[in-house]
Structures are given as structure tokens and as C-alpha cells.
Amino acid sequence: MSARANAIAARVEAFVRETVAPYERDPRCGAHGPAAGLVAELRDKARAAGVLSPHILPGGEHLHHAEVAVVLRAAGLSPLGPVAVNVAAPDEGNMYLLGRVASDEQKRRFLDPLVRGEARSAFFMTEPAADGGAGSDPSMMRTTCARDGNHWVISGRKAFITGADGAQVGIVMAKAEEGASMFLVDLPDPAIGIERVLDTIDSSMPGGHAVIAIDGLRVPADQMLGNPGDGFKLAQVRLAPARLTHCMRWLGACTRANEIATDYACRRHAFGKPLVDHEGVGFMLAENLIDLKQAELMIDWCASVLDGGELGGAESSMAKVAVSEALMRIADRCVQVMGGTGVTGDTIVEQVFREVRAFRIYDGPTEVHKWSLAKKIKRDWKAGS
Structure with missing residues (x-):
């Protein structure tokens, strides 16, 4: 591991443990994530401490994936850590995507405020199951876009859109005649309505997860990312790295939960001994x-594949399954070790359990990843036979 990554991670860890962790029981942490005022307060402190957006260096250089792993594990030591230092989902993945594919003008308008921690973002892809729309299968996308002069007009519905409530930057996926396409939009916009914010098992992400109606949204043509029909190709740029950074953050959270459970088990006596x-x-x-x-080794292995220039689709699927299932076991054991205390809000162990349970579904359920890997096994067998 590089000296710069270890130095950044050490600063982030100290900040999260000493400054962020005391906020974990702040009343501004609600069912739909930390409130905007709390996010701003934490980011002001991170900015002053020199740890805001630590994965992006001055001048815009992005850390290598292996370096990001140690930094995001440190940020994840508190459920509030990624939000505080500006490496939370979906912002971190959106920053990575825009840094790779956006034009200079698009970066200035949409990426720079995200990197400065002055704005939040949302990625509009998943659609309501009741509409027969895209979920784990993005080819089912029903949201449409059509040219109208030098604009595109978008209509449809989206679901489970993390952070849409309160976001200033949106990345919208819609289907054109040429295929799926991706657009940058300013938020809020009267054509994008929040039908409701869902009550979900997790509570760490600002804005929660919303159901969205898009009705005649007009987007200038120069706010399209890439070309018409490039949507799925561009999504692949974001997919594996964002999937892996989820693993990194929640590994940090489970490391802390295990610390808490270990401390409890060593201090608590029953039946004559600790x-x-x-x-x-x-x-x-x-x-x-x-x-x-x-889990750490699986993350580091997948990060090395990405750093080698591969898209890492299969590798990130393997990592996501292995890490999310391992973290679920860890979180569950931490609750069990702590008994009644483990199911209370007296520590973050209960929240980590909830968050990791949701993570087994987010960014692709375990079963979808296994199915995808099974298809690859069959393709590889055919190619070699």
C-alpha cells in the first residue's frame, strides 16, 4: 500500500473516531438518513480537518482503487463517516463516473460542487416493480427520452433513488431510439416529483430512497453523457468500482461493530467469568x-483487477457476494454476542446490522450475482469446448 494512502487513511480514521462518532446519537439522524444541517456541519468539520473528499487529490487525481480501499474502510468506521468526509453512495460513484466520462464543462457544472462537498447527487436508474420497470435487469427500462430540437424530453418513473430528496445533481437513465442514454440534470426540477420517500431498513444515507415521477423533463442536449445509446456502456464504468466501494465502507462499519462487541464480551461477566x-x-x-x-482480501483482490485496467464485472460480482455475506455474518454475531444490548440503539451495532442486511440487496442481490457468474461459467465452457 502506498505511503500516501496510508497517511490519508490515518487522518480519516482519526477524524471519524474522534469527531464523527460522537454524532452517532444526534437527533438529526433520522429514519431517512442524517438531516441536511447535520451533513453540512460534519462536512464543515471535515473540510477544516483536511479530510473532505480524501479519495480525490488536489488537482483532481483520483486515488487508485487499492488506495481507495484503505481510505474508505477508515471512513466507514462510523455510519456517518462516509457522509462526513464525502465518500458516501451515491455521490462517490457519481464523482468517479463524471471524472471518467464527463466533458470539461460538465465537470465544472456538476462534478466540482460534488467534490467540494457543496452538493449531493442521485443516480436515477431503478424503476418500480409494479410498472414492470428496470431493477436488477436494466434492459427492462421503461423511462423514455426523445429529441425535441436541441433538448431531450424524458418521462417515466424511478424507484429506490438514493438521496434524491435534497440532491442538487442528478444522473438520469432513459431509453432513446438508439438505446439507453444518460443525462445530467440540475435538481430540484418541477418535472421531477418525489412521490414518496420509502421507509426502509437502513438509515445512513441522506435523503433516504425515493419513488420518483418524471413528467416531460427537458434536458439540453449538451447535458447528455456520451452519445445516444451509450447509457449501459457508461454505467459499466461506474458499476464495478461503486459496487466495490460499498464493500469497503461496510467493512469499516463491521470492523467497528466487532470492536464494540469484543469490548462488551471482555467486560461483561456471566456464569462466573467474562x-x-x-x-x-x-x-x-x-x-x-x-x-x-x-472480506478485506477479497476487496483488495478486486481492487487490483480494476487497477489493472479491467472492467471487473465478474470479479466485482464475486467480491460483492463474498463480502456482503461475510459482513452479514459478522454483524449478526455482534448482535448475538451483545444480547439485549445488541438490539438497542445504545451502540451502532444494531444500525450496522440493518445497513448490512440492506446491502445484501443493494447493488445487486446475491442471487443475481450468482446467476450472472453461472452464465459466465457456461459461456467460458462453450468457448473452451
Whole structure:
């Protein structure tokens, strides 16, 4: 690991543990994520500490994926950490995409405010199941776009749009005659209405997850990313890195949850000795160490593939399955070790359990990734037979 990444990660870890963690029980942390005022306050502190947007260096250079891994693990030590230092989803993935494919003018208008932590963003792709729209299968997309002079007009509905409530930058996927296309939009816009913000099991992302109606949204042609029909190709640029950074952040959260559970097990006595001395408890903590290390190694392996210039679709699917399932086991054991305390809001362990349970679905359920890998196995077999 590079010296610069380790130095950045150390500063981020100190900031998250010392400054951010005390905010975890702040009443501004609600069911739909931390309130805008809390986000702004935390980012002001991160800016003053020199750890805002730590994955993007002065001058715009993006850290290598392997470097991002250690920085985002440090940010994830608190559920509020990624938001505070501006590496949370969907902003981190959107920044990466725009940094790779946006024009200079698009970067100035849409990327720069995100990097400065002055704006939040949303990625509008998933659609309501009731409409028969795109979910894990983006080819089912029903939101449409059509040319009208030097504009495109977009209409449709979207669902589970993280951070849409309160976002200033939107990336909208819609189907043109040429195929799926991607647009940058200023938010809020009267043509984009929030039908409702869903009540979900997780609560770490500002704005929550919304159902959206898009009715005749007019977007200037120069706000299209790439060309008509490039949408899926551009989405692939974002897909594997954003999938992997989710793993990085939640590995940090589970590391902290395990620290809390370990401390509890070593301090709490029952049946004449500390809980950790009971095999049933000690073995769970030992299994956590194994899963934490395996998750770390899986992330680092996939990051090395991305750093080698590969798209990493299959590798990120393997990493997402392995890491999300391992983190679920870790979070569940932490709750179990802590007993009644583990299901309360007295520590972040209960929240981490909820967040990781949602993560097993977000960015593709485990079963979809396994199905995709099975198709690759068959393709590779045919190619080699």
C-alpha cells in the first residue's frame, strides 16, 4: 500500500473516531438518513480537518482503487463517516463516473460542487416493480427520452433513488431510439416529483430512497453523457468500482461493530467469568476475525483487477457476494454476542446490522450475482469446448 494512502487513511480514521462518532446519537439522524444541517456541519468539520473528499487529490487525481480501499474502510468506521468526509453512495460513484466520462464543462457544472462537498447527487436508474420497470435487469427500462430540437424530453418513473430528496445533481437513465442514454440534470426540477420517500431498513444515507415521477423533463442536449445509446456502456464504468466501494465502507462499519462487541464480551461477566471465556462467545468473535480478513482480501483482490485496467464485472460480482455475506455474518454475531444490548440503539451495532442486511440487496442481490457468474461459467465452457 502506498505511503500516501496510508497517511490519508490515518487522518480519516482519526477524524471519524474522534469527531464523527460522537454524532452517532444526534437527533438529526433520522429514519431517512442524517438531516441536511447535520451533513453540512460534519462536512464543515471535515473540510477544516483536511479530510473532505480524501479519495480525490488536489488537482483532481483520483486515488487508485487499492488506495481507495484503505481510505474508505477508515471512513466507514462510523455510519456517518462516509457522509462526513464525502465518500458516501451515491455521490462517490457519481464523482468517479463524471471524472471518467464527463466533458470539461460538465465537470465544472456538476462534478466540482460534488467534490467540494457543496452538493449531493442521485443516480436515477431503478424503476418500480409494479410498472414492470428496470431493477436488477436494466434492459427492462421503461423511462423514455426523445429529441425535441436541441433538448431531450424524458418521462417515466424511478424507484429506490438514493438521496434524491435534497440532491442538487442528478444522473438520469432513459431509453432513446438508439438505446439507453444518460443525462445530467440540475435538481430540484418541477418535472421531477418525489412521490414518496420509502421507509426502509437502513438509515445512513441522506435523503433516504425515493419513488420518483418524471413528467416531460427537458434536458439540453449538451447535458447528455456520451452519445445516444451509450447509457449501459457508461454505467459499466461506474458499476464495478461503486459496487466495490460499498464493500469497503461496510467493512469499516463491521470492523467497528466487532470492536464494540469484543469490548462488551471482555467486560461483561456471566456464569462466573467474562463472556469471551465462554466458547460459544469466544468462537463467534474468532469467526468474525476470519470473515473480516477474508472480506478485506477479497476487496483488495478486486481492487487490483480494476487497477489493472479491467472492467471487473465478474470479479466485482464475486467480491460483492463474498463480502456482503461475510459482513452479514459478522454483524449478526455482534448482535448475538451483545444480547439485549445488541438490539438497542445504545451502540451502532444494531444500525450496522440493518445497513448490512440492506446491502445484501443493494447493488445487486446475491442471487443475481450468482446467476450472472453461472452464465459466465457456461459461456467460458462453450468457448473452451
